[in-house]
Amino acid sequence: TQLLEQSPQFLSIQEGENLTVYCNSSSVFSSLQWYRQEPGEGPVLLVTVVTGGEVKKLKRLTFQFGDARKDSSLHITAAQPGDTGLYLCAGDDSSNTGKLIFGQGTTLQVKP
């Protein structure tokens, strides 16, 4: 069974601080996605990484896919209150159906 473990589960920081969220597995994924979810809404896709070692930047967010394609990280620089939300990593399972396996999520609170 493929599993994705995220850490930390909860993070509460002050505006302007940096943070990193980790997503780890013992399984290899051909691609991995990061989503952000706000209360009462569905998750919104932030990025997809497909190549081992790949780094993608989205403004203050930096996403990295591990060389072995088993893990990923999300780094936020100078966090802002608008970054508050639930961050979810998701990897495609091996069935070639587009079905995603989700981590349990990291709840981020950025205080002004």
Place this chain on the structure above:
Amino acid sequence: GAGVSQSPSNKVTEKGKDVELRCDPISGHTALYWYRQRLGQGLEFLIYFQGNSAPDKSGLPSDRFSAERTGESVSTLTIQRTQQEDSAVYLCASSLDSNYGYTFGSGTRLTVV
């Protein structure tokens, strides 16, 4: 439509009643997925449609759960004889095909009392 639409947005039902949850995917998206999210948790896969067929129903928790999709468009998730443990947000997502990321609806929050 412009996005994935789910209805109702909230549903409170009595234990033992049946409920139907509806999902309108983005027009032209052939892949449709249902997930369940318990409070503060990640997403639990329920079922996947490619067109009108469901090649993967492996996530349906019991035979009380069923889903169908018609016209390669609207999908309905039905829960019969609801139980309190069915309380959760039910999320629908569609995708252009299985190689693309998902667009999620806002979900249906189901509360069984």
